[in-house]
Amino acid sequence: MFEVKVPATSANMGPGLDTLGVAFKLYNRFIVEEIETGLEILGCDEKYANSNNLVYSSMLKTFEKLEKVPKGIRLTFKTDIPVSGGLGSSATCILAGIAAANRICGDVLTKQEILNFACEIEGHSDNVTPALAGGMTVSIITKGVIHYNKIPISDGIKFCVLIPKLQLATEDSRAVLPQRVPLKDAVFNVGRVSMLIVALVNGDYEGVKLACKDKLHQPYRMGLIENYSEITSFVHDTKALGVFLSGAGPTIMVMLKKDDNSTEKKLNEFLKGLSGYWETLNLEIDQSGLEIIDL
Structure with missing residues (x-):
């Protein structure tokens, strides 16, 4: 059993459409447990507590990528980031799902591979990059690979x-x-x-x-x-x-x-x-x- 903790993010940052993003100390936390069979999702709205859940569907895509047949999964949500609020809630779910499946599979994927795969699912890099790497980031995508740099913002x-x-x-x-x-x-x-x-x-x-x-x-x-x-x-x-x-x-x-x-x-x-x-x-x-x- 383990917890995946992912920060909120603010993307675009004015003129930086799909390229700039920054991570904040506001988190979604997901407790992940392997169980014998089935799927249990606790702590989230009932309409999301099914196999279409973004965390679970991202896990399944990762298991498929790694050619792993999963056992049962129990997910417990402890979320503080508003849904559909512009603070990267979907990016936290996608990254949590990939990172959780990767941990169950023995941490096969590198950080760069997790980032690339998250962007493939999300469709753009400005939220997933700071959520994974922290800080303020600028990122671009070239042939499916995300290239990014962290930006040291003035502490004032x-x-x-x-x-x-x-x-x-x-x-x-x-x-x-x-x-x-x-x-x-x-x-x-x-x-x-x-x-x-x-x-x-x-x-x-x-x-x-x-x-x-x-x-x-x-x-x-x-x-x-x-x-x-x-x-x-x-x-x-x-x-x-x-x-x-x-x-x-x-x-x-x-x-x-x-x-x-x-x-x-x-x-x-x-x-x-x-x-x-x-x-x-x-x-x-x-x-x-x-x-x-x-x-």
């Missing part, structure tokens, strides 16, 4: 997460994206991704604020999220370093200076006046990524 920055009482499926959020964009929009994002990475490393706060702007996904997704325009407009008029949609949404991420407590208080007061319900949460960066703990 903190993250405040705004979570609405709303679920937004990634498929629905992706459906609104255009297949083609103007060259000027692509150039706009290339420059800001480059600026964002350098500014976060150097602690260039003004650079961070400029670099969070985006023309590839946020303008198209904003209409799916109630209060998005009002919130981002309010944040732009504060001392905040930047604001961006977390993953495909609906969660919104705000970056602040570590010693800035006044902006957070103003933001909380502003959110209380909106028609929708928003919860704020301060998150620290997780530098370790996925962990397996023997029980």
Whole structure:
């Protein structure tokens, strides 16, 4: 029996569509036990407690890849990451399933192979990479292989997460994206991704604020999220370093200076006046990524 612990992640980070991501100290934990036969899933919503469960289906795909016939499995969920909330809950399930099956098979797959396979299932690398490796990462995919680097963010920055009482499926959020964009929009994002990475490393706060702007996904997704325009407009008029949609949404991420407590208080007061319900949460960066703990 063992536990797989996987951190929440925020993908895209403004202009970094499908390439940038960061892991946080907010976790989904999955206790895995081999039993004689059958499948038992405990601690999750009843509609997910079946063979279509993303953790279990990822395990089965891994067993098939490794040519292993599994015994029965008992999974116990201890989850703190909102489902369909833009904080990488599906990535935690996919990685947990692969890592669990790999552990049962004797840790046959390397970390790189786990990453490649997780991306094959997930379809993109910006969540699975920081969830596995920890920290902030930039990743690209070449012929099915993920190449990534970790980005050492300045310790003068903190993250405040705004979570609405709303679920937004990634498929629905992706459906609104255009297949083609103007060259000027692509150039706009290339420059800001480059600026964002350098500014976060150097602690260039003004650079961070400029670099969070985006023309590839946020303008198209904003209409799916109630209060998005009002919130981002309010944040732009504060001392905040930047604001961006977390993953495909609906969660919104705000970056602040570590010693800035006044902006957070103003933001909380502003959110209380909106028609929708928003919860704020301060998150620290997780530098370790996925962990397996023997029980």
